[in-house]
Amino acid sequence: MNKLNKRLKFAVVGCGAVGREALSSALKLESVECVGAFEPDAKTARSVAEAFGINTFAELDVMLDKTKPDCVKICSPNKCHADQAVLCLEKGCHVLVEKPMATNIEDCRRMLAAQKKTGGILAVNFEYRISKLFAKVNEIIESGKIGEVRNIFIYESRGSFMGEKGGWRFKKGSAGGLIAEKLVHYIDLARFFSKSDIVRAFAFHGPNTISHYEFPDNAFLILKHANGAQSVIGSHHGIQPEWAFGGYMDMGDPALAEKRHKWWIKTGHKDFAMIAGSKGAVHADTDLETVVANIYVPCDSRGGQSTRCDAEYDLSYIDRMEQVHDQRGMLMHFFEAVRGNEKIKTAAEDVLNSMAATFAAEKAMDSEAGAGVDVEN
Numbered sequence: 082m083n084k085l086n087k088r089l090k091f092a093v094v095g096c097g098a099v100g101r102e103a104l105s106s107a108l109k110l111e112s113v114e115c116v117g118a119f120e121p122d123a124k125t126a127r128s129v130a131e132a133f134g135i136n137t138f139a140e141l142d143v144m145l146d147k148t149k150p151d152c153v154k155i156c157s158p159n160k161c162h163a164d165q166a167v168l169c170l171e172k173g174c175h176v177l178v179e180k181p182m183a184t185n186i187e188d189c190r191r192m193l194a195a196q197k198k199t200g201g202i203l204a205v206n207f208e209y210r211i212s213k214l215f216a217k218v219n220e221i222i223e224s225g226k227i228g229e230v231r232n233i234f235i236y237e238s239r240g241s242f243m244g245e246k247g248g249w250r251f252k253k254g255s256a257g258g259l260i261a262e263k264l265v266h267y268i269d270l271a272r273f274f275s276k277s278d279i280v281r282a283f284a285f286h287g288p289n290t291i292s293h294y295e296f297p298d299n300a301f302l303i304l305k306h307a308n309g310a311q312s313v314i315g316s317h318h319g320i321q322p323e324w325a326f327g328g329y330m331d332m333g334d335p336a337l338a339e340k341r342h343k344w345w346i347k348t349g350h351k352d353f354a355m356i357a358g359s360k361g362a363v364h365a366d367t368d369l370e371t372v373v374a375n376i377y378v379p380c381d382s383r384g385g386q387s388t389r390c391d392a393e394y395d396l397s398y399i400d401r402m403e404q405v406h407d408q409r410g411m412l413m414h415f416f417e418a419v420r421g422n423e424k425i426k427t428a429a430e431d432v433l434n435s436m437a438a439t440f441a442a443e444k445a446m447d448s449e450a451g452a453g454v455d456v457e458n
């Protein structure tokens with residue numbers, strides 16, 4: 082790919098929380114020009130134009146024709162991703178599309194076909210892969226220290242999705258379901274850490290504690306990988322009080338943020354990953370902000386096997402968003418890939434199996450019995 086040394090022309094599609102975050106990060110860069118944003122809601126469009134001083138458009142094709150961006154980030158509701166990504170690619174843009182890539186596998190394949198035809202970059206915003214905490218886990222796995230990955234356990238207990246009742250995020254048709262909207266991050270991590278495709282998905286859920294989700298607010302998934310490894314992913318939504326949500330978000334006042342963070346943990350927020358390999362295991366805890374690598378050793382006093390702590394990484398000096406949700410870092414990486422300076426780490430082709438496994442898990446969960454569903458890439 083030829084190097085692009087000029088100022089990059091960047092546009093955003095969908096100006097909700099994530100779209101505005103992308104604009105705010107990009108506007109700080111000398112090397113990037115924010116040429117426009119597509120937002121169909123007139124009130125939101127007006128407030129974005131005012132707050133960021135950029136041109137907003139009510140039609141996507143008009144924005145693309147008038148502003149001719151080199152690259153776009155798609156931050157619209159999930160069901161819009163496929164058509165919009167295909168259009169942007171066909172208009173000659175490189176595309177970073179928010180997760181989930183789309184809400185069904187046919188749309189993902191259609192997007193990939195457009196990427197291959199046009200030769201543009203099509204990357205999916207799986208920022209967990211580059212966020213500092215999970216990147217450290219991957220670094221340990223790739224060092225060979227824990228041997229071959231055999232079992233992965235990832236669990237999150239958290240509050241309800243934010244957003245208005247009846248909004249797109251709470252509907253299966255527009256969001257794709259709990260697995261597509263949220264657990265897709267963990268499925269992608271399971272695929273990323275294990276280095277092995279997911280071939281079969283089992284999924285189970287219990288009754289909801291949140292009544293306004295039109296899909297389960299909890300899930301347990303068992304994923305079988307091609308190399309025999311197994312991943313277990315669990316999630317429950319609805320445990321923390323609204324005021325505690327600021328723990329990760331409100332970093333303006335460090336003392337307040339710290340207090341909220343402690344309360345968030347006390348009220349039951351939990352987010353961790355345990356990866357067991359043939360020679361050791363690595364444990365990442367987003368609440369403790371640590372990554373610990375353990376190596377299996379013989380246990381002299383009791384016989385059998387024990388573990389020795391090989392390395393402990395305290396990541397609390399890094400901003401919490403950067404540890405887990407490094408949206409800014411992902412956008413910077415995308416810009417560098419567009420310039421030809423870095424190889425994109427979340428190319429659509431490389432994450433297709435994560436998406437296929439997501440849809441297989443959604444199907445298994447819909448069966449009520451959690452029946453195993455073969456993953457079809």
Ligand SMILES: NC(=O)c1ccc[n+]([C@@H]2O[C@H](COP(=O)([O-])OP(=O)(O)OC[C@H]3O[C@@H](n4cnc5c(N)ncnc54)[C@H](O)[C@@H]3O)[C@@H](O)[C@H]2O)c1
Nearest residue numbers: 094095096097098099100122125156157158159161179180
């Ligand atoms: N990577 C992550 O960690 C992460 C976190 C949160 C959200 N997301 C994803 O980002 C995307 C946006 O989420 P959000 O939290 O900003 O949602 P949001 O509801 O805050 O914003 C969505 C915006 O899209 C606009 N919109 C509606 N229909 C549209 C259309 N047809 N075309 C373009 N825009 C349209 C809405 O008016 C709204 O302004 C979703 O795909 C979501 O799954 C990713």
